[in-house]
Amino acid sequence: MCKKNIVVYLCGLSILISGCNNEFDTISYADPVPVVYGILTPQESVHSIRITRSFIGEKSFDEMVRNPDSLYFTDAKVFVELRSGDGFCHSRGEFFPIEQSPRNPGLFPESPNYLYQNSTLLIPNSFYENDILYLVFNMTIPSLNQSVFARTTVPYKPKVIEPVPGARGTSMDLYGAKPFYAQWYRDTLFYYEFIIEVNYTNFDSLDLPDPKLISYRHPIGHFAQWQIDSIGPIHEFLLTKNLFFKIMKAKTDKNEVSYRKIGKINFILQNADKPWTDYLDALEFQSDYYTNVISNIVNGMGLFIAYNRIKFEGFTLDARSIDSLALSQETKSLKFVRW
């Protein structure tokens, strides 16, 4: 009985051992994946798109990453088109690789550092009629017999009701009812956000100034309730004292300073297609919701988006608000001064 058992066990063991193969390929070859990052706006006259590629090979990573052929497609033809909702092509601009200033030393070679650029494509700021206009990214790579596509909606310049566009910034009273208040007509096609820029200056013990800028992004809830007037839905943004202090506390640099002085405050209303918001949210919050890399590129990876913006510049804090920033328990440690 015992011998019989041993034979059975040995047979089983030999099957297990001979069945396990620990040799496998560490490299699974695949075509390179185009990686496209293009963030365009009508407010620029030269449009730039970063186009690179993934790479894989038998050489070491360090060796391959230093080879420009690993990073760029040498035969890519790149166009951006303006197309109406039904696909009609209004115009098409070709993008060419233009060498930029060298990269900072690091993993990737300092040069060549290519950006695909075009200075003739005219992205409109506004339309006469409520028609959709798309910006279409279009790339063909003959060596791979591959095409890459992306589409984004061209955003209108936000139609602001308040403050009057172009009006000069005022001195804001954070204790007032509306320190900064904006209203605009909202197009449900687009996602809106306010960017609050706060300029301030650090001074060290020798009184040497070191200018700094806080840039805080405040997304506007896409599905939030909004008012509607005869022209369309209206959305709004209100800067409150609490929000302002929260921004200052979270975003002021942690350098050792003698004191700080607050400067001009700017507000930027920006709108873009949904992937832009998804992308920024994924970068900022690392939410579980965003388990995949945000990409709107077909046959590739990356982001192709157009945004539009309107800027309200030159706001300051009034004396009472600066006092509060300098002396309140919450922000005292930031060492802002009143003078």
Add this chain to the structure above:
Amino acid sequence: MASAKDCSVCTVMVLMLLIVILLGCSPEPPVQPVARVSVFPAEGDSLTVFQMDGFNMEDFRKHGLTLRYRWDTESDGIWETPFSFDPRYARHYPGNGIYKVTLEIESIEGLRDTATCSVIVRDIIKDSVITDERDGNRYKVAYIYNFWWMSEELRIGYRLEPSSLPTDNDIPEYYSQTGNESGNNNYTAYYTWNELTYYGRDSINGICPPGWRLPNINDFRWLINHKWLTPDSKQYLGPGGLWGTDIKMTGAFVFTRISWTGQGIWTEWWINPAYKDRILPEYFTAKVNLDYRIKINYTGNRNDLSNYYWWKPEWGVINYDKLALPVRCVKKTL
């Protein structure tokens, strides 16, 4: 004994329960996926990359993200992609033609469905020159999708003195500010509607070159629907613009009053149809203002007098019977 009996009863009950459970639970029948395919744009040229999209909400609700997609973008039986979970694909076609795109989807249970759609590849916008065989005049023309449009105003026939009236003599007669005496072809000819249509005998082709015709409302409506919708329209429609239409502000000639108007401010072309409503004949025209917006103008609509801000009171009742306008002919292909 009693315990052994109980045990066997128990065993039977357990077995029966097991049988009931096994027979009672039948798996849900697999749901057949339904393939749908869309392509953007549906029409393009050899530089266009077409996006094919097999995603549809109904399948997503039933199958979640479990469907797999593969594409045969020329419907030649060769699949360009293996089955993948990405419902989108993109490609360009180097040669002109009509291509049939086939999408096949497969559910997790192995059920499949296919759908097809067409992609048209052809030259979209191109410039060319035609020669009017009747008088040898050459015209720049622009091809915009299915249509050839003249990029210059038609100029055929004989120039009338501004003080003369046209006559029905089968010879097109036009007014012009500069004329072509010195062999200069850079002038605009202004025709009355009657001269343009051989006094109503041919309001389809009129005096256009053979194979060409007078534009109608639908031609312009198409152009308006696809026109550049921004304040930068001049970049597309104006002289040297991207569409090759070279629109210049030619204005009109009020021949009954020997008065030129609108030069450099707007342009207006005759378009079909024209007809007599009650007493006055009424016309359709296409009008382009300085901002290069194209608008179809119906002269019978006198409620909107803002259209006729340029009409002077001394010219009397607004009536396009008193006007000579230029015309641009069109030709449809395919």
